[in-house]
Amino acid sequence: METHGFIHSMLDVKVLILFVLSRALYPADAQRIYELCYQDDCLSYFDVQEALPQMVDSGHLELQEDGTYVITDKGRETAQLVEDSLAYPVARRAARAVERFNRDVKRDSRIRTEILPRECGDFSVLMGLDDEQGSLMTLELMAPTQPQARRLARTFHDHAEEVYQLVMELLLEHSEGTNSPETAGDSEETEETREL
Numbered sequence: 001m002e003t004h005g006f007i008h009s010m011l012d013v014k015v016l017i018l019f020v021l022s023r024a025l026y027p028a029d030a031q032r033i034y035e036l037c038y039q040d041d042c043l044s045y046f047d048v049q050e051a052l053p054q055m056v057d058s059g060h061l062e063l064q065e066d067g068t069y070v071i072t073d074k075g076r077e078t079a080q081l082v083e084d085s086l087a088y089p090v091a092r093r094a095a096r097a098v099e100r101f102n103r104d105v106k107r108d109s110r111i112r113t114e115i116l117p118r119e120c121g122d123f124s125v126l127m128g129l130d131d132e133q134g135s136l137m138t139l140e141l142m143a144p145t146q147p148q149a150r151r152l153a154r155t156f157h158d159h160a161e162e163v164y165q166l167v168m169e170l171l172l173e174h175s176e177g178t179n180s181p182e183t184a185g186d187s188e189e190t191e192e193t194r195e196l
Contacts, residue, residue: 006087007042013051015086016043016094018060018071018079023098026105027068036101039093111160112138113153115146123149127156129164137164 007013020036021028028036034048052069055061060075071079083091112128123146128138139156143149156163 007040013047021071022079025102036097039090115149125152129160
């Protein structure tokens with residue numbers, strides 16, 4: 001490893017990994033752990049790849065069946081003891097990266113997209129947005145081609161909250177318009193008042 005920057009040894013790499021995974025609310029694979037830890041130019045992907053199996057062997061991390069890693073109780077205890085040795089700029093940037101990771105994974109878990117082929121040759125795109133209580137919205141659109149179906153699913157994934165907000169605003173705006181029974185009665189009273 002090179003000696004400039006803040007990460008100088010394999011021990012520094014392991015402390016940084018413990019710092020990151022002790023704050024991550026979700027499992028992460030090796031690539032994502034590297035991205036979260038890459039807050040110093042000295043750190044390389046190979047450093048992380050070398051450290052992870054050693055940390056599994058030492059009982060600080062657990063490798064799950066899907067190839068993701070989670071921190072163990074032993075790892076959390078060690079992280080609390082050693083994280084002060086991490087350089088402040090690296091710790092601050094890593095903490096921000098983990099916050100974004102937690103926010104993105106939580107958001108992704110609430111967005112559903114599925115593309116289903118139909119007998120006539122086109123595609124149904126099923127899209128949904130959930131919250132802690134359950135489904136907020138489920139939407140099904142038809143796409144004539146698979147590339148268009150993929151584009152619909154991708155765009156919904158990127159803008160699900162905006163789509164939900166627009167649908168709610170549109171529907172509520174029309175339900176509160178002049179055609180609703182409540183406002184229809186109000187307009188009749190106004191006309192009668194004008195005649196008096």
